[in-house]
Amino acid sequence: MNRERQDIDRCEPFRSRLGAWLDRELPAGEQREMDSHLSACPGCRKVAEEYRTMAGWVRRSRGLESVVPPVEVFWQRLWSSLPERKKGWGFLRQTLQQWARQPRYQLALAGAIVLVILATVFLSDRRAAVEVPSGDATVAVDYEPMVESIETGVPGASVMVYHSEKENLTVVWLFTENTSGGSLPTPSERHI
Amino acid sequence: MMIRKLTVQMESAFKVASVRGTRVFLIACFFAALAAEAQAQRILGTNVTARLIQAKEEGPEKVDPALADIESKLKSVFKYKQYEQLSNQQGSVSAGSTLKFRFPDNLVLECTFLGGAHGQLELALRWTRRVPKERPIEYFNMRKMLKQGESLVLGGPPSNGGVLLLAVTAQ
Secondary structure (H helix, E strand, C coil), X not given: CHHHHHHHHHHHHHHCCHHHHHCCCCCHHHHHHHHHHHHHCXXXXXXXXXXXXXXXHHHHHCCHHHCCCHHHHHHHHHHHHHHHCCCCHHHHHHHHHHHXXXXXXXXHHHHHHHHHHHHHHHHHHHHHHHHCCCCHHHHCCCCCCCEEXXXXXXXXXXXXXXXXXXXXXXXXXXXXXXXXXXXXXXECCCCC | CHHHHHHHHHHHHHHHHHHHHHHHHHHHHHHHHHHHHHHHCEECEEEEEEEEEEEXXXXXXXXXXXXXXXHHHHHHHECCCEEEEEXXXXXXXXXXXXXXXXXXXXXXXXXXXXXXXXXXXXXXXXXXECCCCCCCEXXXXXXXXXXXXXXXXXXXXXXXXXXXXXXXXXX
């Protein structure tokens, strides 16, 4: 019983990496280490064979409804690696380095970065697109001068806006109580 | 045994996800190129020119030679007889920042460039007059979309028997 327990403890680190070994995704050193262990351990070799056989079934069937989401694989791998590593920054760095070596994580990270950039650019551009009137339709109307907001702090004053498409000119005029009588500024009568 | 089966299935799922990830990545790259093109159309900074002008109805016709480039525009809209440029200031401003022009007689124009794209610029303008020991008089506080080359004239405040005009352009 004790001997069996020792075997399990000895083989467990290797068995947890069998999947990666089958896919040739381990670093060269670990791959060699796995090779030598498997050549010496009939138990692990048998398990590896079973893995290989079942992997073939899955590849043939590809029944996606029975496939577990990848995030669970991630957590399983993370938890299975916990006893082998020290916790803390060293562990985090080691785990990240291990991920960084794997193409699928590199790909996922690159994709995530691109998506974040895209989302940022498109959202900010969308904001601009909403605020920018779409040219001709707005500009064609003479009394659509595209002043988005206007206010004055002069008591009793009013504001008038005029746009001349021909001159490419917008005039914003302040009428105050002082200037609304005889001294009213007199812009051209044909325009304002 | 069940755990092993599960692990193998997970490995397989990862491969499927990896293939999908590649496709998503390629599509994302395509859209990133489009986004870069859209980004290139955006205007990140602009040069603003602000000219303070005094216009008068009375007296002989007289236009300051410094206003020669906008004389026709002014005359097409207003019928003042005299135009004198009191100050001409320029400055560059980046998106989201504010440029402050200080003119004679405690007049201040704060110009904030809010951003722009496709040849149009959005500005927030605040024209005030500082009065010692009193609250400043705010003539205008406005937001305006300016097309490329469009002139904006703010006017109306009385001054020395005439009125003040503030001509703003952004390039």
